Amino acid sequence: MKTDLSKPAIKARPNRRQALAGLAGLAALAGTTPTRAQDATPAPGQPAEPAATTARELTAVPGKTRLRPSPATESEIWSFDGNAPGPTLRVKLGETLRIRLLNRTDKPLSLHWHGLRHDQTMDGVGGFSQEPVAPGDSFEYRLTPRDPGSYLYRPLLLGGSSEPAGRGLSGLLVVEEKEPPAVDLDLPVLVGDWLLGDDHKLLPFPATAQEGAAAGRLGSWLTVNGKPPPERIGLAPGARVRLRLANACNARIMRLRFDGLKAFVVAVDGQPTETFEPVRAQLPFAPGTRYDVIFDMPEENGASASVTALIGPGMPLVRFVSEAGKSAVQRKASGPIAALAPNPALPAAVRLQNASRAEIIVEGGAKIDADNKLNLSGIDQARPWRLNxxxxxxxxxxxxxxxxxxxxVIGITNKTDFLQPFHVHGHSFRLLHPLDDGWEPYFLDTVQIPEGKRLHIAFIADNPGRWLISSTVLERFDFGLWTWFEVI
Incomplete structure (x- = not known):
């Protein structure tokens, strides 16, 4: 099966009749939300007491790194413990991860765990779900994930997300399956975007009126795991690879292409899906989006494969090379690439006829003239975007x-001249087909609404608390392009 995630064109599965047929007792799918994280009621299927607790510290501190290849000078960035991006945090399903964030920068900070369904008090939206962590202060996040998968952590606070994210504060959180698929390499691939001058220094913050009212802070240089691309990986011929692809850019919306390899998507936005090949070997890749992809290296010695960002003529992000010298390594994986186990904590269907419905209309922003030029006339520079x-x-x-x-069910209409990616906090949703006659066969937490289009999403509001629906373009978010809903 090949799937094009950029176009809602897959035939409905399940169809409307199937959707209406079933889901009694959906309220039992989630645990309660306590006032304190340590008192959290576990999700169904998880132990009453966490199997283990892992404690980590993340110290956000100014630093330097070489973003462009030598002989470029180092750029002044912000890092976690000297690394940008931060470390890939790993925790097993059912365990608790305690993370103490120490803010050693000169700006307030908080960390959002993008895609994680958990306690609302730990969602990490400064000024909304928690007080921002002031310079010199600290805050402890206690996370007991209910779902395995690949998740993104990055700064998110009302009016102040662009700068800490644009300076490099992001990373991946991996919640490991109880029985992960056998692979020879499990590789996180975090794509970052940096706006650098000719002197390799980051251009000033905050966002300009043009950035805030248009595409956002588009960088001039991409990195892969904080390094100049492409990252070169030598592997034994035929080795099996799991890629955890995540877009940590402030605003860069792109497409990915898989060259020289047959890629199988096994998870979208952290949630398992029926295994499929992307249409034209391409995937849409907006800020906040994650994919888990598995592929086998070619058997020929010296053969290469790559993951390419379709920017300009194309920019290879990761290049894999089959090296005979590595063939003595014992392979862990064999046989066909299989789908991940379905997530039993997510509903098989949504009773659309019983749904509460809401509409979101996105307006404002700059206009794009007929000659493809940006028109900022008439823009309210303080509030360039409007949501309802x-x-x-x-x-x-x-x-x-x-x-x-x-x-x-939420309908989202994009009346702007720009593609609009939105993220629903604390929940995973289905992308509906027109007329509510079914949905795409994967879950999402981030969706792209093309300019001039209207899409519908559906989910079970099973996670108590106050949750954002927010633009993942951080400059738009900082200018107020978000709303919230409440589950009581």
């Missing part, structure tokens, strides 16, 4: 307020 006629307000009225276990 206003901007995000934590004290305002929620988009909707529903009881736990309620099916929810």
């Amino acid at each position: 006629g206003t901007t995000g307000d934590p004290q305002g009225k929620p988009l909707l307020s529903v009881r736990r276990g309620t099916p929810v």
